[in-house]
Amino acid sequence: MYKFPIEFEFSATANDNYKNAWSCISHEYEGVACDIPRKFNGMGQGFSPEELFGMSLLNCFIATYKFYAMQAEMTFDSLKVNASLLVDRAETGKPCMKIFSAVIKLQNVSDVGLAQDLFLETEKNCFIINSVKTECDFSLVIS
Numbered sequence: 001m002y003k004f005p006i007e008f009e010f011s012a013t014a015n016d017n018y019k020n021a022w023s024c025i026s027h028e029y030e031g032v033a034c035d036i037p038r039k040f041n042g043m044g045q046g047f048s049p050e051e052l053f054g055m056s057l058l059n060c061f062i063a064t065y066k067f068y069a070m071q072a073e074m075t076f077d078s079l080k081v082n083a084s085l086l087v088d089r090a091e092t093g094k095p096c097m098k099i100f101s102a103v104i105k106l107q108n109v110s111d112v113g114l115a116q117d118l119f120l121e122t123e124k125n126c127f128i129i130n131s132v133k134t135e136c137d138f139s140l141v142i143s
Contacts, residue, residue: 021046050097054085057100057136060128065104068118076115077108085134097134105141112142 012034014022021043023031036042037050047055058081065079083102090096109115119140123129129136 019043050085050087053097054083054100056128057085057126057132057134058083058102060126061102061104061122061138064126065118065122068121069115072114072118074114074118075108075110076106078106080105080107097132099135099137101137103139103141105143107143109142115142116140 009027010024011027012022012024014020018036019042021033021035024034025031033046034052035044035046035048037048038044040048042048062079062081069076081102081104083100085097086099086101087095088098090098104119106115119138123136123138
């Protein structure tokens with residue numbers, strides 16, 4: 001299937017002004033604006049590290065699910081997700097990404113039983129979800 005390890009490269013440049021956003025790029029795609037969130041007294045003019053972390057979990061789930069659906073030849077009209085990330089203190093007192101919650105809504109699925117099975121496989125095999133300590137809670141709604 002894939003030969004591991006697989007390496008991805010990124011770069012970013014920032015200055016010392018707390019109010020200035022910066023750009024982070026993948027070496028294959030254009031940059032994305034990054035900034036300190038308003039919740040931490042930043043300007044909030046770009047994606048915060050917390051947002052990128054949550055979106056990374058979310059997009060890994062979507063990519064993995066789409067891959068399994070393609071492999072199983074299962075079709076659906078849309079996959080919509082609403083998600084949240086709770087930042088809190090761990091038992092050690094250190095701040096952490098505590099809980100990620102997502103509701104996955106599938107519409108017009110060709111096989112409901114298979115969709116549920118692929119959901120469970122995705123939860124078990126998503127690379128990024130398997131790499132974090134963050135509690136990840138996914139639920140599936142099929143309509």
